[in-house]
Amino acid sequence: xxxxxxxxxxxxxxxxxxxxxxxxxxxxxxxxxxxxxxxxxxxxxxxxxxxxxxxxxxxxxxxxxxxxxxxxxxxxxxxxxxxxxxxxxxxxxxxxxxxxxxxxxxxxxxxxxxxxxxxxxxxxxxxxxxxxxxxxxxxxxxxxxxxxxxxxxxxxxxxxxxxxxxxxxxxxxxxxxxxxxxxxxxxxxxxxxxxxxxxxxxxxxxxxxxxxxxxxxxxxxxxxxxxxxxxxxxxxxxxxxxxxxxxxxxxxxxxxxxxx
Amino acid sequence: xxxxxxxxxxxxxxxxxxxxxxxxxxxxxxxxxxxxxxxxxxxxxxxxxxxxxxxxxxxxxxxxxxxxxxxxxxxxxxxxxxxxxxxxxxxxxxxxxxxxxxxxxxxxxxxxxxxxxxxxxxxxxxxxxxxxxxxxxxxxxxxxxxxxxxxxxxxxxxxxxxxxxxxxxxxxxxxxxxxxxxxxxxxxxxxxxxxxxxxxxxxxxxxxxxxxxxxxxxxxx
Amino acid sequence: xxxxxxxxxxxxxxxxxxxxxxxxxxxxxxxxxxxxxxxxxxxxxxxxxxxxxxxxxxxxxxxxxxxxxxxxxxxxxxxxxxxxxxxxxxxxxxxxxxxxxxxxxxxxxxxxxxxxxxxxxxxxxxxxxxxxxxxxxxxxxxxxxxxxxxxxxxxxxxxxxxxxxxxxxxxxxxxxxxxxxxxxxxxxxxxxxxxxxxxxxxxxxxxxxxxxxxxxxxxxx
Numbered sequence: 001x002x003x004x005x006x007x008x009x010x011x012x013x014x015x016x017x018x019x020x021x022x023x024x025x026x027x028x029x030x031x032x033x034x035x036x037x038x039x040x041x042x043x044x045x046x047x048x049x050x051x052x053x054x055x056x057x058x059x060x061x062x063x064x065x066x067x068x069x070x071x072x073x074x075x076x077x078x079x080x081x082x083x084x085x086x087x088x089x090x091x092x093x094x095x096x097x098x099x100x101x102x103x104x105x106x107x108x109x110x111x112x113x114x115x116x117x118x119x120x121x122x123x124x125x126x127x128x129x130x131x132x133x134x135x136x137x138x139x140x141x142x143x144x145x146x147x148x149x150x151x152x153x154x155x156x157x158x159x160x161x162x163x164x165x166x167x168x169x170x171x172x173x174x175x176x177x178x179x180x181x182x183x184x185x186x187x188x189x190x191x192x193x194x195x196x197x198x199x200x201x202x203x204x205x206x207x208x209x210x211x212x213x214x215x216x217x218x219x220x221x222x223x224x225x226x227x228x229x230x231x232x233x234x235x236x237x238x239x240x241x242x243x244x245x246x247x248x249x250x251x252x253x254x255x256x257x258x259x260x
Numbered sequence: 261x262x263x264x265x266x267x268x269x270x271x272x273x274x275x276x277x278x279x280x281x282x283x284x285x286x287x288x289x290x291x292x293x294x295x296x297x298x299x300x301x302x303x304x305x306x307x308x309x310x311x312x313x314x315x316x317x318x319x320x321x322x323x324x325x326x327x328x329x330x331x332x333x334x335x336x337x338x339x340x341x342x343x344x345x346x347x348x349x350x351x352x353x354x355x356x357x358x359x360x361x362x363x364x365x366x367x368x369x370x371x372x373x374x375x376x377x378x379x380x381x382x383x384x385x386x387x388x389x390x391x392x393x394x395x396x397x398x399x400x401x402x403x404x405x406x407x408x409x410x411x412x413x414x415x416x417x418x419x420x421x422x423x424x425x426x427x428x429x430x431x432x433x434x435x436x437x438x439x440x441x442x443x444x445x446x447x448x449x450x451x452x453x454x455x456x457x458x459x460x461x462x463x464x465x466x467x468x469x470x471x472x473x474x475x476x477x478x479x480x481x
Numbered sequence: 482x483x484x485x486x487x488x489x490x491x492x493x494x495x496x497x498x499x500x501x502x503x504x505x506x507x508x509x510x511x512x513x514x515x516x517x518x519x520x521x522x523x524x525x526x527x528x529x530x531x532x533x534x535x536x537x538x539x540x541x542x543x544x545x546x547x548x549x550x551x552x553x554x555x556x557x558x559x560x561x562x563x564x565x566x567x568x569x570x571x572x573x574x575x576x577x578x579x580x581x582x583x584x585x586x587x588x589x590x591x592x593x594x595x596x597x598x599x600x601x602x603x604x605x606x607x608x609x610x611x612x613x614x615x616x617x618x619x620x621x622x623x624x625x626x627x628x629x630x631x632x633x634x635x636x637x638x639x640x641x642x643x644x645x646x647x648x649x650x651x652x653x654x655x656x657x658x659x660x661x662x663x664x665x666x667x668x669x670x671x672x673x674x675x676x677x678x679x680x681x682x683x684x685x686x687x688x689x690x691x692x693x694x695x696x697x698x699x700x701x702x
Contacts, residue, residue: 031389
């Protein structure tokens with residue numbers, strides 16, 4: 001194997017990768033990709049081999065993967081479905097299996113492709129029609145139907161819907177205000193912990209440090225636990241206490257630093 | 261223009277006077293349609309004419325008179341307008357209005373709405389096999405080519421989209437059933453809402469609840 | 482288009498193609514005069530026509546053709562234009578309609594009435610967060626977009642507001658329940674504001690059905 005050959009191969013591979021990237025960007029979803037692939041069969045969409053098409057698609061996805069091209073989830077969902085369809089088409093039908101046969105699913109896929117193709121053609125025919133302001137024109141100088149003036153207020157449906165959307169989404173941006181009665185502030189936890197510290201020469205679980213009335217209701221306990229925990233971190237940082245935890249997620253224990 | 265924008269003289273005209281001769285009525289309709297850029301409905305035209313006039317007949321005469329001329333009388337939905345003959349468009353190159361370039365997605369979405377109307381967003385997405393991006397529907401609505409139709413009487417009662425008279429006017433269509441190739445597409449079954457095998461037959465519910473509105477029904481009269 | 486666009490040599494040079502027949506030239510001039518916003522001079526018309534055309538002759542034919550019609554070919558200074566026949570001027574004597582954008586207060590009030598009808602003034606104020614001025618409601622009533630609904634059977638028996646058929650007609654809706662819900666507005670990209678991250682799903686579920694519940698009263702009986 002000569003270097004030159006290797007060189008050309010990598011160039012070819014790079015070209016191929018580039019072409020693929022461009023292609024993936026150019027496709028509007030997996031159905032569009034399938035439609036393009038189906039054209040290589042050069043036959044009427046009604047007589048297309050869905051099995052061959054599924055293999056082509058899976059090959060395309062495989063190639064994209066080997067070239068580490070990121071594909072949108074839609075493409076992978078379609079790949080999974082086509083792999084399933086392929087197995088249904090290849091394996092003898094299982095009489096116990098419920099649901100549509102592989103042939104029915106394949107026929108539907110062919111129908112979807114044909115319909116998309118038909119809509120594409122219809123869109124092209126529509127845009128190819130004579131258009132107002134391009135191929136035919138309205139009166140260039142419409143005559144003012146003047147004499148009495150009357151103000152008519154205009155509003156489009158879009159204006160109306162936007163106004164409503166604006167009103168109804170205003171609340172999204174209202175600053176989040178919470179109910180203070182169930183909040184145990186950090187400052188209070190720090191003050192309480194500091195005042196109780198002299199008596200804490202033994203390891204005590206953090207739970208036991210929660211103030212009275214803050215241990216029952218989950219939301220109150222959560223708030224007190226959070227602020228008390230934050231306070232222990234502050235005190236540990238100051239070197240006033242020691243913290244101990246036997247295992248991940250095990251209860252946290254604390255005590256006054258003995259050498260103080 | 262409001263339908264009741266009766267000119268004072270027409271309003272005052274007592275029914276005692278006979279309606280003007282048809283040739284005169286035709287002149288009047290001609291003047292009205294030349295004066296207005298926007299299509300005028302039969303009732304709008306009638307409201308401007310003296311009492312006893314037959315706008316429909318005058319329109320028919322006028323239409324014949326302008327056949328083969330440089331300017332045509334065209335029908336747009338339920339309204340009428342004068343438009344230049346399409347084969348002479350090249351003469352008016354300096355009058356051309358540049359329309360916003362539509363994306364491929366927008367053009368396809370527009371075609372799907374026109375051919376499948378009334379159609380829901382989910383159905384558009386099923387046909388294209390890809391989500392309808394934000395802004396596509398918005399753009400088509402802003403251009404006044406599509407509008408909201410009746411809600412579908414299916415779970416979730418989704419909104420539907422239909423094309424507007426402005427769409428018809430822009431593409432020189434008398435009605436949505438004059439869309440090119442509509443009949444062939446329908447006969448080929450390509451406008452059916454065919455569910456994926458094994459999925460709940462949503463089709464049935466639809467047909468119970470939304471009669472006479474679908475494009476497919478346009479032909480069944 | 483400059484008047485000297487046509488150099489003498491071009492004018493005199495025998496065209497590569499024969500000039501179209503006079504009937505065709507007449508059609509062309511007809512289309513030009515119809516579509517142009519300003520009157521066109523002879524040289525302007527000539528510049529638009531294919532080589533070898535005789536604009537003056539075409540104009541003369543056209544003028545004869547429109548004699549006695551509802552529209553005339555008239556000379557305006559050195560230029561030509563189509564104008565309504567003077568005796569039909571009264572047909573145009575309708576009201577001149579000036580369009581103006583609806584105020585923000587009015588459009589918001591209208592939107593709330595459309596989505597929540599029947600709705601009381603207090604409820605509108607609650608949703609908008611500000612008082613609804615008398616003028617706003619009066620304006621919407623005068624436009625015949627809203628009207629009084631049934632009185633609410635609550636203390637004080639407040640009046641309610643509902644939208645009118647005129648409203649539906651103007652906005653191209655078949656019924657007020659065809660208005661899209663918040664979720665649909667968002668999907669269609671009609672919401673300027675994005676929801677707070679992570680809140681979208683929950684919020685959509687909640688808000689989507691609220692317009693419906695507001696209107697159920699009106700439609701379900």
